[in-house]
Amino acid sequence: MKSLIVDDDFFSRRILQAILSSYGECHVAVDGKEAIFAFEQALAEEKPYDVICLDIMMPEMNGQEVLKVIRQTEEKKSIFGDDSVKIIMTTALDDSENIRTAFREQCESYLIKPIQKSKLIKILTDFELI
Ligand SMILES: [Mg+2]
Numbered sequence: 001m002k003s004l005i006v007d008d009d010f011f012s013r014r015i016l017q018a019i020l021s022s023y024g025e026c027h028v029a030v031d032g033k034e035a036i037f038a039f040e041q042a043l044a045e046e047k048p049y050d051v052i053c054l055d056i057m058m059p060e061m062n063g064q065e066v067l068k069v070i071r072q073t074e075e076k077k078s079i080f081g082d083d084s085v086k087i088i089m090t091t092a093l094d095d096s097e098n099i100r101t102a103f104r105e106q107c108e109s110y111l112i113k114p115i116q117k118s119k120l121i122k123i124l125t126d127f128e129l130i
Contacts, residue, residue: 001129002047003027006035006066007055007090015115016053016090023130032061036069039085043077049085050129053120054107056091056098063089064098067105086127090115 001024005016013028020026027049029035035054042048052070056063067087074084088109089102099110109123124130 001050001124002042004029004035004038004042004049004052006032006052006058006063008058009055012055012090012113012115016120019115019117019120020051020053023124031058032063032066035066036073039070040073043073043079048079048083051086051088051124051127053088053090053111056089056093056102063091064101064105067102067107071106086129088120088123 003020003024003026005013005020005026006029007013007016008031017026017028027038029038039049039052054063054066070085070087087107088111089107090111090113092113094112102110108127111119111123
């Protein structure tokens with residue numbers, strides 16, 4: 001499983017990395033711009049990510065915007081269904097507006113911080129990624 005962590009917070013990145021790196025290649029992006037760069041780079045190399053853990057509250061470009069760009073990019077490249085990357089929003093924001101927006105923009109899952117390892121593992125198992 002190839003994963004990408006997108007978070008502006010060092011400790012969140014560290015926690016997620018500790019979990020995900022035991023299941024395969026795990027990359028880290030510290031902001032939205034870097035996330036999109038990493039996502040596009042992986043597609044160009046024909047080694048796309050299986051899963052992206054995406055924070056929402058980040059400076060400049062927030063996670064909702066990143067999600068939108070990723071789905072637009074996939075659509076442009078005719079990447080659909082099982083070929084598209086699984087996106088898990090990993091955020092402290094638990095309001096219904098943010099949750100609704102994220103699912104409307106086609107995230108697959110929504111995990112509220114603080115990240116619980118067992119919940120993340122359950123999501124990855126349900127997606128048959130691990
Ligand atoms: Mg943040």
